[in-house]
Amino acid sequence: MDWELLLAIFPQVVMDGLVLGFMYALIALGYTMVYGVLELINFAHSEIFMVGGFVGVEILLTMQATGWLDTFNPFVILIFIILMGMAVSGVLAVVVERVAYRPLRGAPRLIPLISAIGVSFFLQDLVRLGESLWRNAFYLTYPSFAAFNTRIEIAETIDFSVKSVIVVVASLAMLFALQFLVTRTKLGKAIRAVAEDQPTASLMGVNVNRIISLTFLIGGAMGGAAGVLFGVQYNTINPFTGFIPGIKAFTAAVLGGIGNIPGAMVGGLVLGLLEAFAASYLSLLTGGAFGAEYKDIFAFSILIVILIFRPRGLLGEVVRERT
Amino acid sequence: MLDVSDLHVFYGEIHALKGISLSVGTGEIVALLGPNGAGKTTTVKTISGLIAPRSGRIDLEGGALAGVPAHEIVYRGVAHAPEGRRIFNRLSVVENLEMGAYTRHDGRITADIERVFTLFPRLRERHTQVAGTLSGGEQQMLAIGRALMANPRLLLLDEPSMGLAPVVVEQIFDTIREVNRQGTTILLVEQNAAMALEIAHRGYVLETGTVVLTGTATDLAANTDVRRAYLGE
Ligand SMILES: Nc1ncnc2c1ncn2[C@@H]1O[C@H](COP(=O)(O)OP(=O)(O)O)[C@@H](O)[C@H]1O
Ligand SMILES: [Mg+2]
Numbered sequence: 001m002d003w004e005l006l007l008a009i010f011p012q013v014v015m016d017g018l019v020l021g022f023m024y025a026l027i028a029l030g031y032t033m034v035y036g037v038l039e040l041i042n043f044a045h046s047e048i049f050m051v052g053g054f055v056g057v058e059i060l061l062t063m064q065a066t067g068w069l070d071t072f073n074p075f076v077i078l079i080f081i082i083l084m085g086m087a088v089s090g091v092l093a094v095v096v097e098r099v100a101y102r103p104l105r106g107a108p109r110l111i112p113l114i115s116a117i118g119v120s121f122f123l124q125d126l127v128r129l130g131e132s133l134w135r136n137a138f139y140l141t142y143p144s145f146a147a148f149n150t151r152i153e154i155a156e157t158i159d160f161s162v163k164s165v166i167v168v169v170a171s172l173a174m175l176f177a178l179q180f181l182v183t184r185t186k187l188g189k190a191i192r193a194v195a196e197d198q199p200t201a202s203l204m205g206v207n208v209n210r211i212i213s214l215t216f217l218i219g220g221a222m223g224g225a226a227g228v229l230f231g232v233q234y235n236t237i238n239p240f241t242g243f244i245p246g247i248k249a250f251t252a253a254v255l256g257g258i259g260n261i262p263g264a265m266v267g268g269l270v271l272g273l274l275e276a277f278a279a280s281y282l283s284l285l286t287g288g289a290f291g292a293e294y295k296d297i298f299a300f301s302i303l304i305v306i307l308i309f310r311p312r313g314l315l316g317e318v319v320r321e322r323t
Numbered sequence: 324m325l326d327v328s329d330l331h332v333f334y335g336e337i338h339a340l341k342g343i344s345l346s347v348g349t350g351e352i353v354a355l356l357g358p359n360g361a362g363k364t365t366t367v368k369t370i371s372g373l374i375a376p377r378s379g380r381i382d383l384e385g386g387a388l389a390g391v392p393a394h395e396i397v398y399r400g401v402a403h404a405p406e407g408r409r410i411f412n413r414l415s416v417v418e419n420l421e422m423g424a425y426t427r428h429d430g431r432i433t434a435d436i437e438r439v440f441t442l443f444p445r446l447r448e449r450h451t452q453v454a455g456t457l458s459g460g461e462q463q464m465l466a467i468g469r470a471l472m473a474n475p476r477l478l479l480l481d482e483p484s485m486g487l488a489p490v491v492v493e494q495i496f497d498t499i500r501e502v503n504r505q506g507t508t509i510l511l512v513e514q515n516a517a518m519a520l521e522i523a524h525r526g527y528v529l530e531t532g533t534v535v536l537t538g539t540a541t542d543l544a545a546n547t548d549v550r551r552a553y554l555g556e
Binding site: 186189190192193196197199200201202203204205206207208 | 371372373392393394395397398402403405409411412413414418421422423425426469473
């Protein structure tokens with residue numbers, strides 16, 4: 001076996017894993033925060049993510065058509081589309097909760113779940129319809145920026161594209177901001193209190209519905225940012241783009257311990273790294289018997305093993321049930 | 324301070340409160356007694372806004388509370404330490420107390436946490452601990468402390484003695500009396516009538532959703548029906 005090659009590509013594989021992992025982490029936060037306050041698996045979250053991607057591409061294509069794309073600094077444009085993706089996805093998530101989940105509060109658990117699946121299909125088709133009418137196409141490609149595709153060469157076998165670094169840095173910034181909000185601020189305390197016990201939180205003076213909306217806003221915004229970053233990183237998006245990253249991010253949330261915010265971050269990174277390692281090393285390690293296409297099987301097998309031994313997830317805690 | 328009149332509350336078809344009337348005067352401790360299922364918890368939950376009444380009035384120093392949501396009623400000066408303590412298990416002791424002060428924006432929150440620690444020194448020793456790891460008695464102290472952090476004019480306590488050892492109950496009741504002496508009006512729900520009547524000024528006895536008896540604590544403690552039913556004679 002070619003150990004030297006294995007070792008030489010290691011940093012590259014880690015970087016690929018981190019890019020993927022941070023993307024999963026950003027999306028996973030939306031699942032885990034909503035689960036934390038409502039015990040609802042928000043199946044529409046993958047579409048909130050997808051919509052973020054479309055906001056980014058629409059702004060870029062419009063700017064391209066007007067020639068503005070070349071007049072502004074690409075990093076300014078990037079920050080602008082991330083913020084816009086966050087705003088639209090965040091507001092959309094709030095609206096979805098208002099319209100599709102809140103009226104079903106108190107209904108048996110399966111009912112809002114089905115509503116979520118319905119919203120998911122609705123948003124896919126809405127985007128498909130909208131883009132078909134507007135651009136006559138719903139597979140859209142992000143205009144590329146030379147500045148983002150530049151590769152930073154660190155060694156002969158290791159070079160990172162600028163956009164990979166952007167994904168990592170932007171995700172880290174958002175994860176830190178969220179962690180700070182949740183653990184250090186009054187609002188964060190209220191979110192945690194609502195997640196634990198809604199009636200008692202309301203006895204403290206917390207407007208529970210407002211906190212639930214805020215949770216959807218934050219989770220949706222993170223998902224929207226991930227959508228834009230996904231487009232910048234992998235270029236092409238379509239109305240069904242959300243499905244696979246959504247499923248994986250949900251898995252990451254479960255892996256970390258659903259409802260647990262640091263857990264979602266850890267779960268996302270673990271899953272991203274597992275996948276990247278499998279994609280690069282499986283064929284090398286098995287002498288070509290298993291190729292990169294087995295990466296998901298490999299990654300999910302490991303997940304199953306982890307969950308067998310830690311059913312509450314990596315950081316999930318055992319919380320005493322209330323009587 | 325608090326006037327409740329002809330309160331009717333339903334859980335679906337179940338008529339839980341059938342026209343309850345009671346009042347609590349400024350500075351009093353009023354005990355709300357009665358057997359399991361009488362409607363004591365329902366009464367305090369309705370006062371604090373967790374349940375909306377079908378009909379009846381709840382007036383707090385002139386302002387009407389009936390139908391106002393719980394998170395707004397705290398701003399009117401009513402704090403509720405609910406049955407079963409309901410502290411936030413995953414928050415620390417200090418964070419629980421800060422949640423109690425959620426409605427406040429004054430600079431005296433730290434000083435009031437200090438005041439709670441003076442009332443319950445056990446909490447000071449555990450202030451950084453996650454609340455779920457506290458003993459039952461400590462959790463009850465935290466639940467009362469948390470309610471006090473709102474600086475309420477009226478404090479609703481629902482069965483603070485529930486599930487606790489007699490020595491701990493003794494301590495907690497001493498502190499309740501102390502809190503009252505410092506100026507907080509208290510409506511105290513208890514199944515432990517003997518303890519409650521020791522510190523209360525007046526009391527009401529509830530049975531199946533109606534007030535069956537009312538009087539001063541001394542009269543109630545001397546009443547033969549009360550003695551037979553609740554004081555184990
Ligand atoms: N959430 C609920 N749903 C239906 N019935 C309830 C509910 N809570 C209480 N009840 C009923 O209302 C009545 C009063 O209960 P409660 O106020 O808890 O009594 P207490 O606090 O005096 O023990 C009981 O008959 C009880 O079964
Ligand atoms: Mg009760």
